Amino acid sequence: MDTLSTMKAWVKLVPITAAIIVLLLALGLIAFNGHFAHEAQFLGRARDLLPERKQLPEWQVTDAPIADTPEMEKRVLDILDYDDAAYVVYRKDDLRVSIYIAYWRPGKVSVRSVAKHTPDVCWTLAGWECSLSEEIPVLAIGEKEIGHTEHRNFTIRGQVEHVVFWHIAGAEVVSYHTGGRPPWHAAINEFIRWGNQFKKEQFFLRISSNKPLADFKESEVMQRVVENFTVIPGFIR
DSSP: OOHHHHHHHHHHHHHHHHHHHHHHHHHHHHHTGGGGOOOOSOOSOGGGGSOOGGGOTTSEEEEEOSSSSHHHHHHHHHHHOOSEEEEEEEEETTEEEEEEEEEEOTTSSOHHHHHTTSHHHHHHHTTOEEEEEEEESOEEETTEEEOSEEEEEEEETTEEEEEEEEEEETTEEOOOSSSSSOOTTHHHHHHHHHGGGOSOOEEEEEEEESSOHHHHTTSHHHHHHHHHGGGSTTTBO
């Protein structure tokens, strides 16, 4: 190979080498992120954000375990690594509204780590089939407006569950718009967007019902949830 050909070959390698170096530097900075966590803004309990029995005298309110057994609940905690969580079921007549909320303090986990465990991933792995998937830019609940909302219908053995969920990181609702796991480049995008502050204070809120969204979104339960969540920056527009 002559000198000119050799130089051309090296020139072609320069962009690739530079990209690899940038990626390694980014990953190195990400590894040290835990030393740069912000102070938590939320100082309460996850359960405090969900309606209490006394607020809904006409509803049956049941505080349910996160999983069916203590062993399964520990496994869920090991996988999700949240700091706090709550699961409450509300019933009135033939309407059921189930609410799950999880909370991570700043510096605990990356945004993409939480996004790997949405219903799009976990419910489908459990055998549910997604029959409707849409993103709602603005969801009106009474006089309040919620930002980006993920809306799904899941079906299993003839049972249909109507689901909305939100992933709140820092002061904004996050979505990777994949209808599944975060994309392969999520770690790079997080670093570009947030630098070494990508382990945000985070909430995950999932509300599911045996009735369509149009039926349960105006329920008293939803009204109370929205009122309680006004303390979470970025959730209510």
